Amino acid sequence: MVDVTLICVGKLKEKFYKDACGEYIKRLGAYCRLTVTELAEERKADNPSRAEIDAALSREAEAIKRAVPKGAAVIALCVEGREMSSPELANKIGELTTSFQKLCFVIGGSDGLSEEVKSLAKLRLSMSPMTFPHHLARVMVLEQLYRAFSIMNGGRYHK
Numbered sequence: 403m404v405d406v407t408l409i410c411v412g413k414l415k416e417k418f419y420k421d422a423c424g425e426y427i428k429r430l431g432a433y434c435r436l437t438v439t440e441l442a443e444e445r446k447a448d449n450p451s452r453a454e455i456d457a458a459l460s461r462e463a464e465a466i467k468r469a470v471p472k473g474a475a476v477i478a479l480c481v482e483g484r485e486m487s488s489p490e491l492a493n494k495i496g497e498l499t500t501s502f503q504k505l506c507f508v509i510g511g512s513d514g515l516s517e518e519v520k521s522l523a524k525l526r527l528s529m530s531p532m533t534f535p536h537h538l539a540r541v542m543v544l545e546q547l548y549r550a551f552s553i554m555n556g557g558r559y560h561k
Contacts, residue, residue, distance in 0.1 A: 406434045406547065409469050410540050411462050412443040412513035419537050426544035427480060433551035441465045443511035450540050459516035466508055466519050474504035475524040479539060480515055483526035492553035494525060502514040507547070 405433050423438070430436045442465075444458035470476060475498045486494065498505060507527075508519060520526055529542055552559035 407437045407506040409439045409508045414533045422541045463516040463518045471504045474506040475502040476522045477507045477525045478520045478523035483528035534541035
C-alpha cells in the first residue's frame with residue numbers, strides 16, 4: 403500500500419470543507435496510507451509588496467521541504483502545471499508508484515508555491531485554468547486521489 407502525504411499551507415476553518423475532506427480521507431483508507439499535514443500560512447501586510455510575498459513564500463518553502471517525506475515523489479499543485487483528466491492522473495500515479503513508495507502532493511497558500519518547491523516536483527499539476535480557493539483545492543485533490551485510486555483498482559466510482 404502506497405504512502406500519500408498531502409501538505410497544505412493554511413488551516414481549514416470552515417466545517418463544510420472539513421466534512422468534505424473527512425469523507426474522502428475515510429474513503430482513501432482502502433487504497434493508501436494518507437497523512438494530511440497542515441502548515442501555517444505566513445502572515446503578510448494587507449497589501450504586500452512582491453518582495454514581501456516572495457519572502458513569505460520562501461519561509462513557507464522551508465516548512466514544506468521539512469514536511470516532505472524522505473524519498474517521496476513530490477507533486478506540486480500550481481496554476482502553470484499540467485492539466486490532466488482523471489484517468490490520466492490515475493495513470494501518472496501508477497507510473498510514479500512503480501519508482502516511489504511515497505507520494506507527496508503539495509498545495510500552497512493564497513499566494514501559491516515558491517519556485518523552490520515547484521523545482522522539487524516530479525509533476526506540476528493544475529486543477530484547472532480557473533482560480534479556486536486553496537481550501538477548496540484540498541477537497542478537489544482528495545476527491546481526485548480517491549477517483550484515481552478507484553480507477554486504478556477497477557472501482558465503479560469513476561463511472
